[in-house]
Amino acid sequence: MLTALALNCTLNPSPTGSSTQTMVDEVLAALKQHDVVGDSVRVIDHDVRPGVQPDMGDGDEWPALRTRILDADILVFATPTWVGHPSSIAQRVLERLDAEISETDDEGRPLMFGKVAVAAVVGNEDGAHKIAADLFQALNDTGFTVPAQGSVYWNGEAMSGTDYKDLDDTPEPVVATTATLAANAAHLARLLNEHQYPA
Numbered sequence: 001m002l003t004a005l006a007l008n009c010t011l012n013p014s015p016t017g018s019s020t021q022t023m024v025d026e027v028l029a030a031l032k033q034h035d036v037v038g039d040s041v042r043v044i045d046h047d048v049r050p051g052v053q054p055d056m057g058d059g060d061e062w063p064a065l066r067t068r069i070l071d072a073d074i075l076v077f078a079t080p081t082w083v084g085h086p087s088s089i090a091q092r093v094l095e096r097l098d099a100e101i102s103e104t105d106d107e108g109r110p111l112m113f114g115k116v117a118v119a120a121v122v123g124n125e126d127g128a129h130k131i132a133a134d135l136f137q138a139l140n141d142t143g144f145t146v147p148a149q150g151s152v153y154w155n156g157e158a159m160s161g162t163d164y165k166d167l168d169d170t171p172e173p174v175v176a177t178t179a180t181l182a183a184n185a186a187h188l189a190r191l192l193n194e195h196q197y198p199a
Contacts, residue, residue, distance in 0.1 A: 002189050004031050004038030005068050006076035006120075009090035013044050019122045019164035024078045026170060027120050027152065030182035036074060036189070041065065043089050050092060054099045062096050073189040074116045075144060077135055081123025081155070086131045094138045101142060107199035112143030114192045118185050121153040122164045128153035145192060147184035152177045 006028060010020040021040070028038045046065060049056035055063045069075060079090035103111045117139040121128040132151040140146060154174050156162045 002034075002036040002073045002186060002193070003071065004028065004036050004074040004076055004185075005072035006038060006040035006078055007065070007069075007093060008040050008042045009044075009077070009079040009087045009093060010042060011044060011080065011082070011087055011089060012042075014042055017165055018042070019166075020078050020080050020120070022165040023120045023122050023152070023154065024076060026174075026178055027076050027078070027118070027182065030178045031074065031076075031186060033179075034182055034186035036182070036186050038072075038074070038076070040076070040078075041068070043093060048089075048092055048096065050095070052095055052098045054096075054103065066096070069115075070111060072115070073193065074118065074185050075139070076118055076120060077139065078120040078122075079131065079135070081121060081125055081127045081131060084125060084127035084130070086121075086135065090135070094135070097138070097142045109197060109199055110143035113197045115144050116185050116189045116192065117144035117146055117150070118181050119151040119153075121151065123154075124156040124160060124162065125158055126155060128155055145188060147181070147188040149177065149180050149184060152181050 006024045010018040012018045024040045046061040048062045049060040079086040119132045119135045
């Protein structure tokens with residue numbers, strides 16, 4: 001059975017409400033429809049030190065999160081939009097993942113080869129397309145593979161104050177996009193499990 005890990009890069013620590021968590025839960029539910037078992041973690045709840053090494057020492061909690069990423073087939077990278085950009089937490093995760101470029105398996109492949117990454121972005125302002133593009137470039141550099149239509153997002157009306165978590169219903173385009181993301185991510189993960197990239 002395939003597994004997924006969602007990294008929620010919200011700025012809201014638990015148990016505060018999180019629109020990003022709402023979308024994460026929807027993506028994981030859609031993946032479950034394709035026999036993908038997953039869970040999520042709020043990165044802000046952990047002491048992830050700045051740096052570009054797998055372990056920055058002195059209480060750094062990134063190594064435990066890294067192990068969970070390595071154990072998963074699919075990474076759901078979720079972030080809110082702040083001033084048109086991913087959150088500072090998301091940026092820190094990308095910086096920590098940069099170390100994976102030089103971490104290789106016994107045959108010389110980066111450790112993230114064969115893993116699938118998708119993106120989920122929420123916010124009350126524009127920026128989701130640019131955020132997804134930035135995430136995908138960084139994740140692809142790290143070794144992840146992105147499926148067709150591998151991102152889902154919701155942008156609220158600018159300056160409206162409405163949050164995704166407060167909507168009465170998930171908008172149908174978001175539901176449809178999430179379903180496609182999940183189906184394609186599961187399909188690609190199965191293919192890569194059976195046929196790893198060449199060394």
